[in-house]
Amino acid sequence: MNKFQKILSAVVMALAPGLAAAGAVDQLHDFLRNTKTLRAEFAQAVIAKSGRKPQQSSGVVAISRPGKLRWEIQKPYPQLVVGDGEKVWIHDPELQQVTVRKAGQAIGGSPAALLSGSNELEKNFTLKEAGEAEGMAWVEAIPKANDSGFERVRLGFTGSDLKAMELLDGFGQTTLIRFSRIEKNLALPASTFRFTPPAGADVVGE
Numbered sequence: 100m101n102k103f104q105k106i107l108s109a110v111v112m113a114l115a116p117g118l119a120a121a122g123a124v125d126q127l128h129d130f131l132r133n134t135k136t137l138r139a140e141f142a143q144a145v146i147a148k149s150g151r152k153p154q155q156s157s158g159v160v161a162i163s164r165p166g167k168l169r170w171e172i173q174k175p176y177p178q179l180v181v182g183d184g185e186k187v188w189i190h191d192p193e194l195q196q197v198t199v200r201k202a203g204q205a206i207g208g209s210p211a212a213l214l215s216g217s218n219e220l221e222k223n224f225t226l227k228e229a230g231e232a233e234g235m236a237w238v239e240a241i242p243k244a245n246d247s248g249f250e251r252v253r254l255g256f257t258g259s260d261l262k263a264m265e266l267l268d269g270f271g272q273t274t275l276i277r278f279s280r281i282e283k284n285l286a287l288p289a290s291t292f293r294f295t296p297p298a299g300a301d302v303v304g305e
Contacts, residue, residue: 135284136163136164136286137160137281138280138285138287139160139280141160142157142277143156143172146272146275147271157172158171159173161291165184166185167291168181168182169292177192183202185201187199190294190296190297196301196303197297197301197302199303199304223243224242226239229253234257235262236256236257239251240252250267250269263278264278
């Protein structure tokens, strides 16, 4: 799993608005039971352990349960991940390359699986409320598997709105993501979760 896939996987789990300072973990369970679709904009900064200038990007994410997702970085360099529940396509236009993987291989053991699985969160993650900081209520998710690609994810909320997510990977790299314009249970076109490799692209995988 490459760096982009790790970030994607964590972000998909993080898109869970509706948490509050009290009983946040219970509200996360409620959200996963009651939310069928979601769309949001995001701004992302990746900070290396060395502290050098962050790599910044922005785009749009869409989710349809069970198992469908679209994670699209629009700026500064386009990248696209589309999952239809069976396969996941990762398209890098600059490299003219498309990587295809089975959905279980791409996100099965990652936080992304929380939106498409049985909602048995504690089976794969240790969840706990992490208090308040920066004007937000925080929830922390720690993976139980050693090969998840990250050490922990922190989700920050203001009232019922998701405002921030922090991902710390095993190399000491931190990814900060801010969400805006979150919409739940809206009708998403089926084409949102379809992908056809463009002509001339190098397709790797199945």
